[in-house]
Amino acid sequence: MVSRTHTSPEEPEGIPLRTYAGTYVVLLVLATLSLLLSRIHFTGGLAVALVIASSKAIAVLWFFMHLVEQSSSSRFAVVIAVSLMAILAGLTLVDVATRHTFPQKAEPMPSSGFYQR
């Protein structure tokens, strides 16, 4: 698939200015939304924050990074990288979360707080 960035001065192709501007506005709005939501403490707050962050990332990837113009192979590279990161974090977290061998409550450190050798 040949990407559509082949331009000439007479007819510029690619993403129009208003799309860049619109994406920027969306990013600002989402960031502000995330900030405001974080001031209210509710269960699932972290999940919501990550969903908003993912939306911002997708906006940057699709428009600022021109994935909308790119080949499916490039898009797939993104998908597979994200999937692997999820697997790495996920299966490690499963281990940690189901071990039941570490204290769940806050525990003070050794009094000096410095590395004992």
Next chain:
Amino acid sequence: MTVPSLGEQYSGYARQEETLRFGMWIFLASESLLFGGLFALYAAYRGMYTADFDEAVRHNTLVYGTVNTYILLTSSLTVALSVWAIRRERARLAVGLLLATVALGCGFLVLKTLEYIEHWREGALPGPFYHWAEHPTFGANRFFTLYWLMTGLHALHVTAGLVVLLWLAARAQRRRYTAAHHTTLEMGTLYWHLIDVVWIFLWPILYLI
């Protein structure tokens, strides 16, 4: 107007440029896994010390982190617009936008440095150097160790990105990029965007929630 050289293995410019772009995306996928390992470490330690992490995030320097977020989002806009400008043969505008991005990036690093100094004064340092008496827990220690590692690696990438941007600006200044051929510029801007995307995830997990 300069025309780039064409590798012997390529049948035409379109093929060469598409290959360069694809190669860059593979590289970005690879770089993101580098951060991915740290995100996994964060997820694990957060799973172990959930309450302590919640507490520690609340006491992180929110203003610095948030201002830096807006800075990086804006820098993503300016650097994306530099490609828009080149596609319309407006090289001088492109140079200006690239330099604006550099300025924003420097602003990010300045704030980061000030922030690090503040953490140092509080005693929120990594590992055995941690001595913030108000939060003497293992979990807070783990949080700040990860904070330093993740933002440190990110700041290293920002610094490298600034070097790349300056190099791109120099080449754009010398009119090496045209509407027809500007793949290297695009590739360089992709690197900067990656830095922004990483920060998009660092901000909520280190400062917000």
Next chain:
Amino acid sequence: MTTPPVGADTEDTGRFPAVELDTPAGAPAPDYLRDGHGVWSWLYTTDHKRIAIMFYVVVLLMLFTGGVFALALRVELLTPRRTVMDAMTYNRMFTLHGVTMVWMFLIPSIPTVFGNFVLPIQLGARDLAFPRLNLASFYIYVTGIVITVAGMLAGGTDTGWTFYTPYSDSSPTRVVPVVAGIFVLGISSIMTGINFIATTHMLRAPGLTWRRVPLFTWAIYGTSIIMVLATPVLGLALALVGIDHGLHLGIFDPAVGGDPVLFQHLFWFYSHPAVYIMILPAMGVISELVPTFAHRRPSSYVAIAISTLGIALVGFLTWGHHMFVAGISELDAVIFGALSMFVAVFSAIKVFTWVATLYKGQIQLRTPLLYFFAFLFLFVFGGMTGVAVATQSLDIHWHDTYFVVAHFHFIMVGGSVTGFLAAAHYWFPKMFGRHYSERFGLLAATAVLLGFVLTFLPQFLLGNMGMPRRYYSYPDRFQWLHVLSTGGSFLLAGAILLALLNLLLALRWGRRAEANPWFSRGFEWLTPSPPPKHNFEVPPHLDYSPNDYTLSEEDARDRAFTR
């Protein structure tokens, strides 16, 4: 680089223009070995074939280095207590053996030598997608070796090649330069992977659809996906160890709330897929030579291609089976154990397909095919014991014993090294334009198999009897098995040297080779032996399968070049 004619940037015919040569009209182009003289023409080359040769030299040096460490270990283990070295030296020796063999030999071996040489030609291309990146990857590889060897000469490390925390954080040995060197080697790996993936997607000759891509290229492609995505996590894990060792940040230290098992998660997330980096290329070599020497298409091309991708992707899901006794949760262990079973299915598919390909074929028994038979026996044995140790209930007993050591050597040496030797022989005529002595080739291959079995089969028994790995001294009752193993190791070393000596002598005294000595339909055999610098003077049109033995050689050649 050529200056393209006017209008070239608006026109993409999909076929690169014919090359202008300096030679008089009608004279054949010089081959890549003779095209350009002097050291600088090699050190600054961007020709993938010359870069492959440079990698070949260094990779073989690393094989020898790692082999010397191995022989030293085996000599020490001849007697139950001290034989020739003290315990600390022994610990460093097995660490350096592992580090050298894994990162300086096995991981680069087939991809950087044969992948570099053969893949572009198999795709009908003039070079890789990024030739200068290729050259850079060579120099970065050498740099990584220099840094690691500097660390070794300064005393090396005693942590084992796995660098487990917390010991790696506090070991009094030279951890930092060794992990730094491996980090740099990883960068070289990633660069190679990017190049191969981009080339496979973008530089296929006209007519070469994905369904016609040669199976060796598929294998290198799958390997490259793993290299690109797994290696960064290794880089991170080792960087964290280096930081901990140098700055004592306690990232994995329980005294400040850390968890050492998390290092293992990061390490094995890379290192399990890494074993597929080490075996997939060897499987790719096998997938090339079996159809050639059976003069028959593979029983199922799709099965081999898909199982390659299957191994590459499912291999990322199984790392926890290295950690069954490390203290991970029972649930996590069960998940990893179950996922580990799937990977074996893909390997089995390949084995059955290769064997079925031989059925009713016109077998030419040549040295590469003999290496395939060795591979078949050893890989199947090693692979099955892999499934066995991936079974949690069995691994409890075998973990950290010689059973595991034997298992992975059956795959790494019995699989990857025989694959490497098979490739060295299979593509020797193409790369150097000469024939080696078939008699010595067969003899060496037989000796390799015998030496291997004598070295490593006793180790299964040792492990099952309880002999732990990485132990310097052991109870007297284990000695006879160790003596057998050591005897075998010297036979194996001698056999490998004989095989390589055969090739070395053939460089100078071998009978000249024709373009297609094995009568293969593979695309690389369309070029002269050795190929000219640009591989193809006339761009080929590859619209038939490289395994199509219903076509005669002449017909295949016509289809490729007269369009």
